[in-house]
Amino acid sequence: MPTDELSTTFAALADPTRRAMLERLAGGEATVGELAAPFPMSLQAVSKHLQVLERAGLVVRGREAQRRPSQLDGRPLKAAVDWLEEYRAFYEGRLDRLERHLREIQSQKGDSHA
């Protein structure tokens, strides 16, 4: 089981409920109850999802009386985007097979993935 940052980030994103929660938070902070409302599951379940997001650093939480408002922190997404960008040539545009192969050859001598 992965403990590295990137794995934790991707794992947190690999659930539609959590992604929907992030989308909601992109519009501003929200309480657990507000986040839970759209979903056909218990508040506790949503609270757990929130903990996953928090452990991944994607959400930070405050305290207002008995409410624990969550706020999106997108910074961990940067590492995810950076990793994905390395594969831009493989998912973007008009790359026919030959062109792709040429890029492969070129990248083999300069190897820089990490």
Added chain:
Amino acid sequence: MPTDELSTTFAALADPTRRAMLERLAGGEATVGELAAPFPMSLQAVSKHLQVLERAGLVVRGREAQRRPSQLDGRPLKAAVDWLEEYRAFYEGRLDRLERHLREIQSQKGDSHA
């Protein structure tokens, strides 16, 4: 586990072994044995990881005699990048106001759970 495409893609990426395999494949096609060599785990385990990548559409496989060379197909990454791009403002650039606010929230953090 989620069945939507984006979740499957993120889940496939949420493992360092699989990401390393993709990095290797970015340099050109490889057999299961070649992919397995760097890892301290059985060939069968790597074969399973490969199946995960294949189900996610990130790898396509051919057949040469008894070898089944794998090739990277980055197209599913496009959806991942597109999703992440929506959060660009949250991981990049001039977020002074937000960052200040986030630090405030963090400094209030009044619990120590696990």
Added chain:
DNA sequence: ATTGTAATCAACATACCGGTTGATCAACTG
């Protein structure tokens, strides 16, 4: 035909994930 090689299949152990319900804690309200 036998042997060797590449990879998968099958069964199994262990651990984690995502959900449930019930109890509890913390803070506001009357």
Added chain:
DNA sequence: CAGTTGATCAACCGGTATGTTGATTACAAT
């Protein structure tokens, strides 16, 4: 104070993920 609200904690359950070992398939080489 008692009661309500917001959220977490704790225990539990079923399904799935990741790894193991051993058997098996498919093809090549001798």
